[in-house]
Every structure is written in structure tokens, then in C-alpha cells.
Amino acid sequence: MKKYLMPLMMLAIFETVAVTLWLTKDNIFYLFNFSYIGLSISLGVFLFIRKKKYARRIVQLLVGLYILIYLGLICNENMQIEGFWYYLFTGVFEAATIHYAVAKIFGPLIFGRGWCGYACWTAMVLDFLPYKIPESPRKKIGWIRYITFAASLIFVAALFLAKVGNIERIMFWAFIVGNVIYYAVGIILACAFKDNRAFCKYICPITVFLKPMSYFSLLRVTCDKNKCVSCGKCKKVCPMDVDVTDNSRKRLNGTECILCMECVKNCPKGAL
Ligand code: SF4
Numbered sequence: 001m002k003k004y005l006m007p008l009m010m011l012a013i014f015e016t017v018a019v020t021l022w023l024t025k026d027n028i029f030y031l032f033n034f035s036y037i038g039l040s041i042s043l044g045v046f047l048f049i050r051k052k053k054y055a056r057r058i059v060q061l062l063v064g065l066y067i068l069i070y071l072g073l074i075c076n077e078n079m080q081i082e083g084f085w086y087y088l089f090t091g092v093f094e095a096a097t098i099h100y101a102v103a104k105i106f107g108p109l110i111f112g113r114g115w116c117g118y119a120c121w122t123a124m125v126l127d128f129l130p131y132k133i134p135e136s137p138r139k140k141i142g143w144i145r146y147i148t149f150a151a152s153l154i155f156v157a158a159l160f161l162a163k164v165g166n167i168e169r170i171m172f173w174a175f176i177v178g179n180v181i182y183y184a185v186g187i188i189l190a191c192a193f194k195d196n197r198a199f200c201k202y203i204c205p206i207t208v209f210l211k212p213m214s215y216f217s218l219l220r221v222t223c224d225k226n227k228c229v230s231c232g233k234c235k236k237v238c239p240m241d242v243d244v245t246d247n248s249r250k251r252l253n254g255t256e257c258i259l260c261m262e263c264v265k266n267c268p269k270g271a272l
């Protein structure tokens, strides 16, 4: 039973968030929303423990499609970073602000970049591409993320400063156009660098939040040095170029780990 503690723990965390938000915001949507996400993630962790090959992909599709199609396209919520700025400027703690607080700002203190491995609707599509293991060395162009981060903030701030009318409608279209651009750039970069996760490594503005917060993550893959035979297989299969054999928080590309567990699955000695 001990091995099922993790899915139960994930469910408990999300249920706590679901009930707290339901009662404090007096809105039953939060109960359904976070219960659904918590159940999907727990199911994925459960399937992973049962050694089901597509466990992570199932969660990615369950959560990613729910946010993209239901929250984004049907409920007209901009769940991208522009939506976060929008709600922040209006001073309303709703939708994208709550989503960012839970999944991308405070949540990573517990589950690191689990969002990137199991829920992001951009990576959900990029992970279908053929370059699961990067075929080219990492580039030194990660600074681009700060430009896209600043651009998203300036875009929304400009709408407020110019007192543009019907910003809500603009935010809906920004969500659609933004996603089309993300997918296009993500696919082009993945093919150019032969690396599915190139967009995540160099362009994604959300990593400006995710990277520093996940540095302190409670949940992380560690290496049992007594079992490790330094074969290097874990580093070879890692989509994010993490040196997972180094247990320090300063490990190479440590804040890039998306908890995909490819290293764990491929370690011949069960050292991870
Ligand atoms: S880095 Fe950005 S695009 Fe990649 S999975 Fe994380 S949030 Fe999604």
C-alpha cells in the first residue's frame, strides 16, 4: 500500500485546494475544477506505479484538453500568461490568477515542474513530435524567455493604459492567436533543433516563474549513489538535459526537470 501513497497525497493536495476555494469563493466550479485535475493527476501517478507505458500522456491529454478546450475555448478564459496579467491588473483573484498561483507559482514548491510534464496543453502537442530525446546539444538562448515574458506583460499593460474597450473579448482572441503562435513556434523549433522540448527550454515565458520556484521543490528525483554504476543512460534519455545523478539542488539544468520519470524507467540499476 505504501507505494500508493503518492497518488493519494496528490489527490489530498488538490482536494484541499478545491474545497478551500469552493468555500472561500462561494463558487462550486472550483470544487469540480480542482477535483477533476487532482483525480486526473492521481490516476496518472497510479498508472505509472502500475508500470503503464502511457500514464503521463493520459494525464497530459486529460488535463491539457480540459484547460484548452473547456476553460479556454468554451468558457472564454484566457489561461495563458496574458490572462494572468489581465486578472492581476483588474485586481480579481479568479480563473487564470488562481491557476497560476496553484500550478505555476506556489505549487512548484511542492511538485516542481510537474505542470510541464503532466498538464501543459502546449507540451501536450509537442510531445507527439518524434524528437523525444534531444538530438542536438543545448543552446545558450534561454534569455529569449525573458523577452516573451516582458512582451506579454507590456501587451496587457498597454491595453489598460490606453483604456481600450472590451478587453475581455481581446483577451479571448489573444488566447487563440497566442496558442496558434506557441504551437507554430514550438513545432518549428522542435524540428529545427531536433528536440521536442526546445520551446520549453528557450521561449516559454512561464518558465520565468517555474524555474526559480521549482529550485526548492519538495518532490524531486534523486540518485542512490550506492546503486549507480555511472552508465549515463539517465542523462541520455532526459528530454530536459538534467544531470539527475547529482543530488544537489545546483545540479546541471536542475530547474528544468519536468518529472517525466524517463530516467527512472531507464535506469538499469533502479538507482533513481
Ligand atoms: S515550459 Fe512552458 S510550454 Fe513547456 S511545458 Fe512548461 S509551461 Fe508548457
Ligand code: SF4
Residues within 6 Å of the ligand: 223, 227, 228, 229, 230, 231, 232, 233, 234, 235, 245, 266, 267, 268, 269, 270, 271, 272
Ligand atoms: S542510469 Fe542509473 S546507473 Fe546509470 S548513471 Fe543513471 S542513475 Fe546511474
Ligand code: SF4
Residues within 6 Å of the ligand: 221, 237, 238, 239, 240, 241, 242, 244, 256, 257, 258, 259, 260, 261, 262, 263, 264
Ligand atoms: S528524465 Fe528524469 S531528470 Fe529528466 S526531466 Fe524526466 S524526471 Fe527529470
